[in-house]
Amino acid sequence: MSEPVKLTDASAYESFLDKYDTFLIDCDGVIWHGNNVLPNLREALSVLRKKGKKLLFVSNNSATSRKGYLKKFKKLNIEIHDGEVFGSAYASAYYIKNVLKFPKEKKVYVVGDVGIIEELESEGIRYAGANEDSNFDTSNWDYANIKQDPEVGAVLCGFDIHVNYLKYAKAFTYLNSNPECLFFLTNDDPTFPANGTVYPGGGAIAAPLITALGRNPDGIFGKPNKPMLDCIIQHLNLNPERTCMIGDRLDTDILFGTNGGLGTLFVLTGVNKEQDILAKDARIIPDYYMASLGDFSIL
Amino acid sequence: MSEPVKLTDASAYESFLDKYDTFLIDCDGVIWHGNNVLPNLREALSVLRKKGKKLLFVSNNSATSRKGYLKKFKKLNIEIHDGEVFGSAYASAYYIKNVLKFPKEKKVYVVGDVGIIEELESEGIRYAGANEDSNFDTSNWDYANIKQDPEVGAVLCGFDIHVNYLKYAKAFTYLNSNPECLFFLTNDDPTFPANGTVYPGGGAIAAPLITALGRNPDGIFGKPNKPMLDCIIQHLNLNPERTCMIGDRLDTDILFGTNGGLGTLFVLTGVNKEQDILAKDARIIPDYYMASLGDFSIL
Numbered sequence: 001m002s003e004p005v006k007l008t009d010a011s012a013y014e015s016f017l018d019k020y021d022t023f024l025i026d027c028d029g030v031i032w033h034g035n036n037v038l039p040n041l042r043e044a045l046s047v048l049r050k051k052g053k054k055l056l057f058v059s060n061n062s063a064t065s066r067k068g069y070l071k072k073f074k075k076l077n078i079e080i081h082d083g084e085v086f087g088s089a090y091a092s093a094y095y096i097k098n099v100l101k102f103p104k105e106k107k108v109y110v111v112g113d114v115g116i117i118e119e120l121e122s123e124g125i126r127y128a129g130a131n132e133d134s135n136f137d138t139s140n141w142d143y144a145n146i147k148q149d150p151e152v153g154a155v156l157c158g159f160d161i162h163v164n165y166l167k168y169a170k171a172f173t174y175l176n177s178n179p180e181c182l183f184f185l186t187n188d189d190p191t192f193p194a195n196g197t198v199y200p201g202g203g204a205i206a207a208p209l210i211t212a213l214g215r216n217p218d219g220i221f222g223k224p225n226k227p228m229l230d231c232i233i234q235h236l237n238l239n240p241e242r243t244c245m246i247g248d249r250l251d252t253d254i255l256f257g258t259n260g261g262l263g264t265l266f267v268l269t270g271v272n273k274e275q276d277i278l279a280k281d282a283r284i285i286p287d288y289y290m291a292s293l294g295d296f297s298i299l
Numbered sequence: 300m301s302e303p304v305k306l307t308d309a310s311a312y313e314s315f316l317d318k319y320d321t322f323l324i325d326c327d328g329v330i331w332h333g334n335n336v337l338p339n340l341r342e343a344l345s346v347l348r349k350k351g352k353k354l355l356f357v358s359n360n361s362a363t364s365r366k367g368y369l370k371k372f373k374k375l376n377i378e379i380h381d382g383e384v385f386g387s388a389y390a391s392a393y394y395i396k397n398v399l400k401f402p403k404e405k406k407v408y409v410v411g412d413v414g415i416i417e418e419l420e421s422e423g424i425r426y427a428g429a430n431e432d433s434n435f436d437t438s439n440w441d442y443a444n445i446k447q448d449p450e451v452g453a454v455l456c457g458f459d460i461h462v463n464y465l466k467y468a469k470a471f472t473y474l475n476s477n478p479e480c481l482f483f484l485t486n487d488d489p490t491f492p493a494n495g496t497v498y499p500g501g502g503a504i505a506a507p508l509i510t511a512l513g514r515n516p517d518g519i520f521g522k523p524n525k526p527m528l529d530c531i532i533q534h535l536n537l538n539p540e541r542t543c544m545i546g547d548r549l550d551t552d553i554l555f556g557t558n559g560g561l562g563t564l565f566v567l568t569g570v571n572k573e574q575d576i577l578a579k580d581a582r583i584i585p586d587y588y589m590a591s592l593g594d595f596s597i598l
Contacts, residue, residue: 138460143494161437165460168499176497190510195442198475200467200511207506211489212499 004266004277007290013299016288020244020263022054024086024232026223027069028061028193029248029270030293037076038269040294045079047299055084056232058245060222060252062089062158062186062202065118086232088186088202088222092156093119094231095221096184106153109174111167111205112160116186120156128152129170134162146170148177157209157217158186159202168208175213183209187222189252193271223247224255233260246293250276250284258284267293303565303576306589312598315587319543319562321353323385323531325522326368327360327492328547328569329592336375337568339593344378346598354383355531357544359521359551361388361457361485361501364417385531387485387501387521391455392418393530394520395483405452408473410466410504411459415485419455427451428469433461445469447476456508456516457485458501467507474512482508486521488551492570522546523554532559545592549575549583562586568593 007016025031031041048055057069057080064072066085073080089112096102107126110116120127128149152174160167175181188203202222210216221227233240244263247253248270257264266286268274277285306315324330330340347354356368356379363371365384372379388411395401406425409415419426427448451473459466474480487502501521509515520526532539543562546552547569556563565585567573576584 141460143498146498161440161464163462163464165462165499168503172499172503173496190513197472198511199442199445200464200471200507204467204471204507204511207510208499208503211506212497212503214489 002285004286005288007265007288007295010298013296016265017048017051017053017296019242020053021242022056022236022238022244023048024056024058024243024245024257024262025293026245026247026249026253027057027059030246030267031057031078032076034194035076037078038292038294040292040297042078043297044294047296049079054236056236057085058223058228058232059085059087060187060189060202061087061115061192062092062222063113063115063161064089065115065122066090067118068115086228086235087115087119088228089115089119089158090122091221091228091231092116092158092184092186093123093125094235095219095227096120096154096156097123097125098234099227099231100182103153105151107151108154108156109149109152109171110156111163111171111209112156112158112186113162116156116158129167130160131162133167133170134164136164136166143169146173149174150178152178152181154182154184155209156184156186157202157206159192160205163205168212171209172212175209182219183213183215183217185217185220185222188220188225189222223252224259226259229256229260248272250286254286255284257286263287265289267291269293301584303585304587306564306587309597312595315564316347316350316352316595319352319541321355321535321537321542322347323355323357323542323544323556323561324592325544325546325548325552326356326358329545329566330356330377331375333493334375336377337591337593339591339596341377342596343593346595348378353535355535356384357522357527357531358384358386359486359488359501360386360414360491361391361521362412362414362460363388364414364421365389366417367414385527385534386414386418387527388414388418388457389421390520390527390530391415391457391483391485392422392424393534394518394526395453395455396422396424397533398526398530399481402452404450406450407453407455408448408451408470409455410462410470410508411455411457411485412461415455415457428466429459430461432466432469433463435463435465442468445472448473449477451477451480453481453483454508455483455485456501456505458491459504462504467511470508471511474508481518482512482514482516484516484519484521487519487524488521522551523558525558528555528559528561547571549585553585554583556585557583564588566590566592
C-alpha cells in the first residue's frame with residue numbers, strides 16, 4: 001500500500017485535478033455540515049466546473065430523494081443541475097428496476113422515509129409500508145393482524161425516523177414466511193453525523209430485521225458497497241480510472257472508491273482525521289488528502 | 300455428552316421427580332401458548348405441588364412484571380403464589396439493585412414496556428424513558444433536543460412494542476457520550492412465539508443500539524445468560540444439583556440450565572422438536588425430555 005499524498009498548494013491541486021474527469025463528491029462533512037455550507041465550498045465547486053469536470057454528488061442518506069437534494073442545494077445557494085445527485089434511495093430504486101428487473105406485479109415493502117418512496121415512484125415500482133405504517137396504534141393490537149402478502153417481493157430498509165414495531169413485524173413476516181422475498185438495505189451506516197455528534201443511522205435501523213431473521217441482507221446499495229457504484233458507472237458511462245471519489249469517511253467514501261478502482265481524495269472536514277490514515281495500523285488509505293475541498297477555491 | 304433420557308411412563312416420571320426439589324419452569328410453550336393453557340397442565344402442576352416440589356416460573360418476556368404474571372396465572376385459573384414468578388424484567392431490577400448496587404441518585408433509561416417499569420419501581424430504582432418517550436412527535440424534531448444526561452447511569456433495553464427513534468437516539472446518546480454509562484438487556488431472544496409463528500423479540504429491539512455503538516452490552520439478564528440464574532439462586536437459596544430447568548427452547552431454556560449446572564427437562568410442546576436433540580450435530584442436549592409437562596398429571 002502506498003503512502004497517501006497530501007495536497008497543500010496550488011501546483012499540487014492542479015496536477016491532482018488533471019488526473020480526473022469526474023468527481024464523485026460526498027455531501028455531509030465535505031460540502032456542508034447539516035445546513036451550513038463549508039467555507040469556500042461554492043467557489044471550489046465553481047473552479048471544478050470551469051475546468052470542465054463532471055460532478056456527481058453521492059450520498060448514503062436515503063431519507064432524501066434526488067428531488068429533495070436539488071431543493072437543498074438551491075436553498076443553500078450551491079450550483080446544481082439535474083442528474084448531478086445520486087443518493088442511496090435512488091441507487092436502490094435504480095438497481096431494483098434496472099439490474100434486478102423486479103416484476104411489475106410485485107411490490108417493495110419499505111421501512112424508510114420519503115426519499116425512498118419518491119425514488120421508487122420515479123422508477124415506477126409498486127410499494128407498501130413507509131408513511132402508511134408510520135402511525136401504529138397499539139390499543140387494539142393483535143399479532144394476527146399481520147398477514148403474509150405474496151405480492152411483496154422485496155423488503156427495502158433505510159433510515160426511518162418514524163420506525164416502529166409494526167414496520168419491523170411486517171417486514172420480518174414477509175421475509176420470514178417467504179424465502180423468495182428479497183432483503184435490501186439502502187445503506188448500512190451504523191451512525192450518521194448531525195449537530196456535532198452522531199446518531200443511529202440506516203444500518204442501525206435495519207439491525208432488528210437482521211437479528212430476528214438471523215441472516216444478512218441480499219444486497220446493500222450505499223457506500224462502501226458495490227451496487228451503488230455499479231449503478232453510477234452504468235448510468236453515467238464513466239471510466240473508473242478517470243474518476244475520483246471525494247469524501248470525509250474512510251469506511252464508507254474512501255473504501256467505496258478503493259473497492260471500485262477509483263481515485264480517492266480524503267478531506268479533513270468531517271468524521272475522520274489525519275491520524276486515522278497515518279496510524280501504523282491504518283487499513284483504509286486514500287490516494288490523496290487535503291484539509292478541505294474548499295481549498296481548491298484558490299485556483 | 301450423554302444421550303438424553305426420554306420419559307414415557309409413570310415409573311420414569313416418578314424416578315425423575317425424585318431427583319429434584321425445585322423446578323424452574325418456562326411459561327410460553329411449556330404451560331401455555333399465548334392465552335391457551337396446554338392440556339392437563341393444571342393437574343400436572345398440582346402433582347408437583349402435592350409432592351412438595353418448589354416451583355418457580357421463569358420467563359424471558361420483559362413486557363410483564365411479576366405482578367402482571369400473577370394476574371395472568373389467576374385469569375387462566377392456574378394455581379400461583381407470591382414469589383413463584385421470576386421474569387427477565389425482575390431479574391434486571393434485582394441485579395441492578397442487589398448485585399450492581401446501583402447508586403440511588405442515578406437513573407436507568409428504559410427502552411421497554413410496563414413490565415420493566417413496574418419491577419424498577421418495586422426495587423426503588425429511578426428511571427426515565429419507556430412510556431414517557433413512547434409518543435414521538437417528529438413535526439418539530441431537532442437532534443439538538445437530545446441532551447446528554449449525567450444522571451443516567453445505565454440503559455436497560457427489553458422488548459418494546461412502542462419502540463421509536465427518539466428512544467434509540469436518547470439511549471445511544473447516553474451510552475455514546477458517557478463511557479461509564481452501563482448497557483444492559485433484559486434478554487436477547489431474537490424472536491418470540493405468538494399466533495403460531497414468531498415475531499421480532501427483545502434481542503431484535505436492542506440491535507440498533509449494539510450496531511450504532513459498535514459494542515456488545517455489559518450484561519444480558521435473561522435465559523440463557525448467567526445473571527438471571529445467579530439472581531434466582533441467590534434469591535431462593537437453591538441447591539443447583541437438586542434443581543431442574545423445564546423448557547421448550549434449547550438455545551434459551553435448556554442452555555440456561557446446562558450453563559448453570561442444573562438438571563434439564565425438555566418438552567416437545569413448543570419451539571424445538573425431538574429431532575433437534577437427536578440430530579448428529581445437535582449441540583444442546585437436555586438430561587431428560589418428554590412429550591408434554593401435562594403428562595405428569597397421570598401420577
